[in-house]
Amino acid sequence: MAVARENRRFRVLDDDPVAPIRDAIDAVTRPTHEASGMPNEVYVDERFFAVERDRVMAGTWACIGFASDLPQNGYAKPVRFMGLPLVMIRNREGEINVFHNVCSHRGMELVQEETAVQGALRCPYHSWTYDLDGNLKGTPHIGGVGEHKVEGFDCTNHGLRSIRSAEWMDMIFINLSGDAPGFDEHIAPLEARWREFIGDDGFHLMRRVNMGGSLDIEVDCNWKLAVENYCEAYHLPWVHPSLNSYSRLEDHYTITLDGPFAGQGSRAYNLADVAGTRLPEFPAWPADRRRHAEYIAFFPNVLLGIQIDHAFALMLEPVSQGRTVEHLRAYYVGDEAARDEYASARRATLESWRVVFSEDIAAVEGMQLGRSSPAFSGGVFSPVMDIPTHHFHRWVAGRMAGPSHEGDEVSR
Numbered sequence: 001m002a003v004a005r006e007n008r009r010f011r012v013l014d015d016d017p018v019a020p021i022r023d024a025i026d027a028v029t030r031p032t033h034e035a036s037g038m039p040n041e042v043y044v045d046e047r048f049f050a051v052e053r054d055r056v057m058a059g060t061w062a063c064i065g066f067a068s069d070l071p072q073n074g075y076a077k078p079v080r081f082m083g084l085p086l087v088m089i090r091n092r093e094g095e096i097n098v099f100h101n102v103c104s105h106r107g108m109e110l111v112q113e114e115t116a117v118q119g120a121l122r123c124p125y126h127s128w129t130y131d132l133d134g135n136l137k138g139t140p141h142i143g144g145v146g147e148h149k150v151e152g153f154d155c156t157n158h159g160l161r162s163i164r165s166a167e168w169m170d171m172i173f174i175n176l177s178g179d180a181p182g183f184d185e186h187i188a189p190l191e192a193r194w195r196e197f198i199g200d201d202g203f204h205l206m207r208r209v210n211m212g213g214s215l216d217i218e219v220d221c222n223w224k225l226a227v228e229n230y231c232e233a234y235h236l237p238w239v240h241p242s243l244n245s246y247s248r249l250e251d252h253y254t255i256t257l258d259g260p261f262a263g264q265g266s267r268a269y270n271l272a273d274v275a276g277t278r279l280p281e282f283p284a285w286p287a288d289r290r291r292h293a294e295y296i297a298f299f300p301n302v303l304l305g306i307q308i309d310h311a312f313a314l315m316l317e318p319v320s321q322g323r324t325v326e327h328l329r330a331y332y333v334g335d336e337a338a339r340d341e342y343a344s345a346r347r348a349t350l351e352s353w354r355v356v357f358s359e360d361i362a363a364v365e366g367m368q369l370g371r372s373s374p375a376f377s378g379g380v381f382s383p384v385m386d387i388p389t390h391h392f393h394r395w396v397a398g399r400m401a402g403p404s405h406e407g408d409e410v411s412r
Contacts, residue, residue, distance in 0.1 A: 037378035134160035199284025206331035212346025260299035262388035269293035
């Protein structure tokens with residue numbers, strides 16, 4: 001896993017929209033049977049979009065894209081992360097780094113579309129150039145026509161601003177503040193749990209295949225509602241009747257881990273028989289748990305699923321306070337799974353998840369509409385069925401309330 005670091009404190013808003021609803025946020029941290037959910041404002045008020053980025057996201061590890069979307073050395077892809085222009089770059093040696101996507105001269109967006117870079121990155125405004133490690137290399141006419149250097153200006157002080165980043169299971173994560181615990185420590189509870197299914201080598205066996213490997217869905221809801229919905233199986237009989245026909249509500253169990261993880265699992269996963277998706281399997285998967293599958297939200301913005309014959313990662317891209325794009329990537333087991341003979345099984349697997357996530361659209365969009373009602377004020381939780389969702393609410397509430405409250409985010 002590659003990690004790049006930059007220790008800079010991210011901006012905190014002076015005008016704090018959290019202050020008027022602090023009592024409501026504190027109520028989220030009570031025990032599940034007594035707690036209220038997050039108040040409406042954090043779903044519908046556009047001022048909270050910056051709060052979520054600067055408090056909820058910036059101090060932890062958030063996903064911004066996929067390493068496999070940088071298909072070759074010398075490749076750059078611009079992304080927007082909650083309004084911030086960023087760029088992911090795979091350099092000539094294959095290492096991935098993330099930078100603020102702005103030229104150090106006049107703040108022009110540097111990379112405007114994904115591209116294989118021939119030579120250097122060139123600003124379209126005044127043609128300043130950077131190498132793929134972010135170093136400023138060329139400043140044409142900076143000292144006047146034909147004078148490409150000027151006394152007192154040191155290019156080494158004006159490269160692209162890097163962002164601390166890490167790569168895990170094909171996903172690229174950033175820590176905007178630069179001071180979160182190391183990513184290895186951050187992901188350790190989930191890795192330890194899933195090693196029980198896939199062994200020590202399972203994370204390295206996953207392969208993304210272009211055919212049957214990706215899906216993007218736009219939804220008109222706040223990103224948090226997509227996480228909340230994913231955390232629980234309570235809605236299964238009514239929202240996913242086909243899935244519930246073989247993986248029933250009573251076959252599911254709840255999951256909460258220390259830190260930013262919560263979700264649910266099934267003891268009756270059976271897509272291979274239902275949809276005919278026979279695929280290579282994880283060799284270490286326990287024989288007595290062949291029908292088990294787990295679906296865990298990795299806060300803030302990744303939804304993960306693992307089954308005996310594939311895994312998936314869904315990155316939530318918050319576009320605005322009421323709009324989210326879900327980027328799903330499917331991963332199969334080993335090089336064998338990429339063969340043409342498995343193409344139909346891969347397509348069927350991806351289609352099955354397209355159906356499931358499409359069925360969720362009406363639910364999350366309906367909840368977003370409901371957050372505009374003064375008759376709703378955060379709601380309540382089932383003390384049994386909603387434990388993972390409440391775990392997520394407490395995590396968000398702890399980060400939104402500020403450092404003195406963050407210890408509440410994982411206790412119950």
